Amino acid sequence: MKQVHFIAVGGSAMHNIAIALHTKGYKVTGSDDEVFEPSRSRLAKHGLLPAEMGWNPERIHAGLDSVIVGMHARPDNPELLKAQELGLTIYSYPEFIYSQSKNKQRIVVAGSHGKTTTTSMIMHVLAYHKRKFDYLVGAQLEGFDTMCKLTEDAPIIVIEGDEYFSSPIDRTPKFLRYQHHIGLVSGIAWDHINVFPTEEIYVRQFDHFADATPKGGILIYNDKDPLGSVICKKERPDVLQVPFQTHPAQIIDGVTHLVTSAGKVPVPFFGQHNLLNVSGAQHLCAKIGISEEMFYEAIQSFKGAANRLELVKQNSITALYKDFAHAPSKVRATTKALKEQYPQRKLFVCLELHTFSSLNKKFLKEYEGALNMADTAIVYFNPEVIAHKQLEPITAEEVKTAFKKADLQVYNDSKSLAEMLENYDWSGTNLALMSSGNFDGISANELAEKIVK
Template sequence: MKKVHFIAIGGAAMHNLAIDLHNNGYLVTGSDDEIYEPSRSLLAACGLLPAEIGWFPEKISEDLDCVILGMHARVDNPELLKAQELGVKIYSYPEFIYQNSQNKQRVVIAGSHGKTTITSMVLHVLKFHNRKFDYLVGARIEGFETMAKLSDAPVIVIEGDEYLSSPIDRRPKFLHYHPHVALISGIAWDHINVYPQFEEYVHQFELLAQDLPKSGSLIYDETDSLVNTVGQKEYADIQKYAYKAHPAVVRNGKTFLLLPDKKELAIEVFGEHNLKNLNGARLILSQIGIEDEQFYEAIASFKGAAKRLELVGQNDETVFYRDFAHAPSKVEATTKALKGQFPNRHLVACLELHTFSSLNKNFLKEYAHKLDGADTAVVYFSPKTLEHKKMPALSVEEVKANFANSNLEVFTDNQSLKTFLLSKRWRGSNLLMMSSGTFDGLDFKELSSQILS
């Protein structure tokens, strides 16, 4: 029985990989100094939740087959130092995924935005048609117990993140996967703490395209100028496929795909960005044996990935959506999508500044006009988050100036935000809440119930 120890087991990808290996018969242990839901409950259900929070070097022994190191750990982590001292093999999780998929066809979906949704669409269609496949995806999908799976399947579909692989490996995660098929969905400056220069950030996607083997396939969004520039470059002996938004029409708050045979197909997702995501997924699937007819049959029932334009609640006159959007390009696309789906309704769009980039004064200007698609634009940030991240304080005035929206409402405590939202007239209005965080624990179900009643 193989023995694997996870340093920072509570991470989104880390805990899912730990659970999958446990289900495959590995002896799995792990540590972390903080574990939040849903990781905590999921690990506990499998008997993998550490008995104590913290780092314990005594868990590291020479009989381990390997240690898998999460990005949340630091370079001076005592368990990492012990593993290095003993000479135990150390992998980042992307390295481990590659080591266990070298005999598979590897498909990697990358991009500053859209990658989770495209990956989820691909997995949904493959499952619909009972194909055998492995995967790694960044969000929960209906019908899938975990966000990671490794088996003897002939193909693996991977959401490729451009963030660092581990504290001791500064390469982007997606450069470890060495794909046969790669898709780039969009490039918009993100992770300013890792890529302080925009050109350096873009270059990572060029490296991904350059890594494709002979006869490999590059699929890219030709409507994104930066992606198109990467896609148009010369790469030796690879096939290139450009895509744009799938033709569609919106009627009464419902989106219908316009199919080649002049028929229409109702789908559950909406927005131009999702119509592009959908077309990218179609092209990926064509590379792994799914015909267009099979794709359309399956995609009609795709409801989206968790927290990606996820419906929180609705009645006849109001819808409430949440979205993981936090980068400027995502915020703009999601806001436009919901307004475009319900053009005659007043849209209240709320964004939480939560990531390192979004709270960085030098990056904040990238949000200029990104909320202009909303009728009422709201920004929330917590001074406590800035303190926790050891970042300089932000003022309400600085936020308003950088968003370049004279009507912007700004809040710094969630109860004031909640009071503001509940004071609005919601008949004929929609609400969109966007964040990679939780608005400091704001209860969306309770808020939804109060708004919709």
């Protein structure tokens, strides 16, 4: 039985990989200084939650086949130092995923936005048609117990590949470590300013990804994305380049229908960004044996990935959605999608600035106009989070100036924000909560119960 130890096992991808290996029959141990939900409950369910929080070098021993280190750990982590001292095999989790899939066809979906949903769409279609495949995706998906699956016999693996560093001791973007055979680039918009301080450096990572496509490989890309199309259109006679555009669609009685050669296909998702995602997914599926007919049959039952333009609750006069949107491009896309889907209703958007990039004073200007399609817009941020990230403080006026929306409201107290939302008149108005956090304790589900009667 192989023995693997996870340093920072509570991470989103890390805990899912730990569970996947446990399911595969590995002896798995892990450590972390803090483990939050839902990782905590999922690890506990499989008996993998560390008995004690914190780092302990005694957990590292010569009997371990390998150690997997997550980004949450620091380079001077005592367990990592012990593993290095013993000369153990140390992986970042992307390197480990590659080691588990060397004999599989590796499909990697990259992009600043849309990669989670596109990956989820591909997974849903393959599962619908009972194809064998492994996967790693960044959100929980209906019909899948975990966000990672690793087996011996699946011929392919579908991976959501992001551009962030692989580990605290490996500054290679994750998506390069997977060594894709088929790559998809959904679009490129500057993000992660903490590790890519300029747009040029950020875009260069995708240039490397496109160049990493092997001879005989396939590169699928959004032909309407200014940066992505330039990067992916390079002259490579040894690579099949497949451009895609927004899928034709019509909204009929409030339901989006994909316009296909065989007729109109109703789908439960909406928005121009999702029409790009579904087009990319369809083009990729076509390269792995899924016909158009098969794809459109399956995609009708796709419910979406968790927290990606997810409907929390609705009635005849209002609806509450939550979305992972935090980067400027994602905020624009989600706002536009909701406004176009419900033209007869007003749109109230509540956005939390939570990531390092979004709270960076130099990056704020990238949000200019991102909320202009909202009838009412609020931006929330917590000054304590800014201090914790050791960033320069920002003011409400600086936020208003950056967004360039005259009637923008700015909150930095979550209790006041929650009280205002609970007492607002939501007749004929939809609410969208956008964040990669939780507005410091505001539960979308609990709020929905109070305002969507």
